[in-house]
Amino acid sequence: MGRVIAIASGKGGTGKTTVTANLGIALAKLGQKVLLIDADVAMANLSLILGMQSSPITLHDVLLGEAQVHDAVYDGPEGVRFIPSGLSLDNYKRVDSERLTSVVSQLTDQYDFILLDVAAGIEKNVLSALSSSQETIMVTMPTSPAIADALKTKIVAQRLGSKVIGVIINFVMNEKGEITKNDIANMLELPIYGSVPYDPEVRKSFMQEKVAPVIVRKPDCPAAQEITKIASRITGLKTSDAPSAKKVGFLEKFFSFFKIKGAK
């Protein structure tokens, strides 16, 4: 039986879809069999982040009972597999998201990890995704509105029987006013899996002829490296057991911090 983990945040814009895509690929690189499911049936965009927007059969079709779940599974980057949600608003209004639990249960024995990309908010499709998972990881930002929404989502997940196992802090810029990792751990009463730094390379990954997650396009950038460490922590591997990224020298780090072009 694989682990079914919901990646949730409550607040929109915390980067949970980006984290889900990159974390899934990082887990696959560690040798895990990974399935990503775009459980955001209303605002699906995991397929865009993976660069796999043309998928004829989607989760919508499966939830509508018009397709078998195995027909909606696609091969993604680095061996990861993927079930997209459809972009159609008509189908979104017709789908019964409560069927997600039975869809997920058909797949758990085939994967080591099933990651569900959960929508923002605490509406019905969010509840469906949370109750389909055994575990939940919160993605938040080091700001009070994001943490407030993460708190509410944690309470909802627990009510639905999903164990909230940890937090990923995203968009960390190390400004004085940011809420620190320790404060977030205390406020949410959860362990911190990692702090993903704000990294322009993540944004640039959407601005390519062929879109690919940053962990594929720039595996040595700070955000990709931190996500690789988070994947190791989730699997229980020591960070040193994970495939090491290229060593980055002091000058390279220094120049990349100040974004000075031609520093290499």
Next chain:
Amino acid sequence: MIKNFLQFFAGRILADETVKPLAQIEFLKDFLSKHKYVYSADFEENLNILKRKHLVDSFLVTNMDGSIVVSSEGNGHSEGIVGTAMLSYIKSELPDSESVLIKRNGHWFMLFPLNKKVFIVKAGSELSNLELRALAIEMDSLLLMNKTQTEKRRVPQMA
């Protein structure tokens, strides 16, 4: 290049006027402390915790014949009989129905069958099937826990 560097340095390091919002951090810690749901050995207290956790006003658990298993308010005999009769009727007409939701006088009454019991829930807003199921499963495990504790406490009677 040097101009860019100095501008970035000034903006990023020297002009960081941000301050940690300590009052909000305390507020959020207080918020979480009000939403802790830890069960104790006291079954009555656990029923209240369950009500608060699942945001419902009251609930009643009956057997399929309407006899009461437990009530969060300590009564509800007639509600139990009416609720189970209504659910039986709807199940006979629509066998694949999962739950029954009724809105009356601004309150929602929800009937949900699970493990040969009927969970009758009253709340200010309707719960989805998923939420009803989660409440019923948790209530069912509380009942089991209470039964086990009661059996452990029972002293063998002397003849």
